[in-house]
Amino acid sequence: MPRSWGQLARFTAVGGLNTLTFYACYLPLHRLLPYFAAYTAAFLTSTVGSFFLNTFFTYRTRPTWTKFLLFPLTQVTNYTVxxxxxVALVSWLGMNTTVAPLAAAGCAIPFTYLVSRHILLRPAARSGP
Incomplete structure (x- = not known):
């Protein structure tokens, strides 16, 4: 399996774990806060975990302060999508606010992979053997 396919598989596994982390934060916060505030707080918390899992496991690179400080930039696309x-699922389609974040997360996977790969790997390390 080429390196990028292995990375994509690991990224998907990390994404699944990160989604569970996000959801474990979102559900209790959802009881205390409006759904979008709970979503934002859970998203920020899971972003830190995502950074470490992606640097160590997905891309097998060392975390640095520079990467850590740049990593939130990779999440701008993810957060936007x-x-x-x-908002579309809840406001336009009437989806339940407990389930909608999971569906929205699925839509963001390909965008997040490309942007995080770009930030966490040096250009020379991106290409396969």
Whole structure:
């Protein structure tokens, strides 16, 4: 399996774990806060976990302060896609606010993979053998 396919498989596994982390944060916050505030707080919390899982496991690179500080930039695309999806699913399609974040997260996977790969790997490390 080429390196990028292995990375995509690991990214997907990390994404699944990160989604569970997000959801475990979102559900209790949803009881205390409006759904979008709960979503935002859970998203920020899971972003930190995502950084470490993606640097160590997905891309097998060392975390640095520079990467850590740049990583939230990779999540801007993810946050934008998920946020637009969440609002559309809840407001336009009437989806339940407990389930909608999961559906919105699925839409963001390909965008997040490409952007995180670009930030966390040096250009020379992106190409396969």
């Amino acid at each position: 998920q946020s637009a999806g969440l």
